[in-house]
Amino acid sequence: xxxxxxxxxxxxxxxxxxxxxxxxxxxxxxxxxxxxxxxxxxxxxxxxxxxxxxxxxxxxxxxxxxxxxxxxxxxxxxxxxxxxxxxxxxxxxxxxxxxxxxxxxxxxxxxxxxxxxxxxxxxx
Numbered sequence: 001x002x003x004x005x006x007x008x009x010x011x012x013x014x015x016x017x018x019x020x021x022x023x024x025x026x027x028x029x030x031x032x033x034x035x036x037x038x039x040x041x042x043x044x045x046x047x048x049x050x051x052x053x054x055x056x057x058x059x060x061x062x063x064x065x066x067x068x069x070x071x072x073x074x075x076x077x078x079x080x081x082x083x084x085x086x087x088x089x090x091x092x093x094x095x096x097x098x099x100x101x102x103x104x105x106x107x108x109x110x111x112x113x114x115x116x117x118x119x120x121x122x123x124x
Contacts, residue, residue: 002074007058010080015053017082017105018062022049025101033097034075034117044068044120045100069123072109075116081108 002010026042038044045064052063060072074080083089083106098109098118109116 002058002078004058007055007060007074010074011053011055011060013082014060014062014080014107017107018050018053018102020050021102021104022047023100023102025099027099027101029097029099033111033114035119037098037118038120041118041120045070063123067123069121071117071119071121073116075111075113077113078109078111078116081110082106083108 023045024047026045028037028041031037045068048064048066048068050062051065052061054061054063058073060070060074062070062072064070081089081091085101085104085106088106093110095110095112096108097111097114100107109118
């Protein structure tokens with residue numbers, strides 16, 4: 001399981017590429033991880049500006065301007081890969097379960113064990 005310092009480093013990396021931008025595309029390569037992925041995940045996240053990226057414990061919280069927050073837990077073996085679209089890494093894996101694309105970056109959630117999860121909740 002990623003330890004707290006690793007989650008903090010991941011949070012800071014996501015903060016630098018996501019805050020102020022919006023997700024243009026959400027690609028779901030499976031319908032569930034530890035829990036089923038929210039069925040309306042694509043619609044709720046696409047084209048809505050990201051207001052905040054923060055951490056609470058080992059949970060990543062990505063707040064959108066329209067009042068929704070993506071709650072993201074990496075599980076035991078999950079990791080987030082951030083790629084600049086101008087210099088793509090071009091690596092794909094069987095375990096790349098969710099891919100978010102912004103205007104400049106591709107954010108891939110890779111979790112071989114699938115113990116992580118993504119949920120949506122009202123920011124309030």
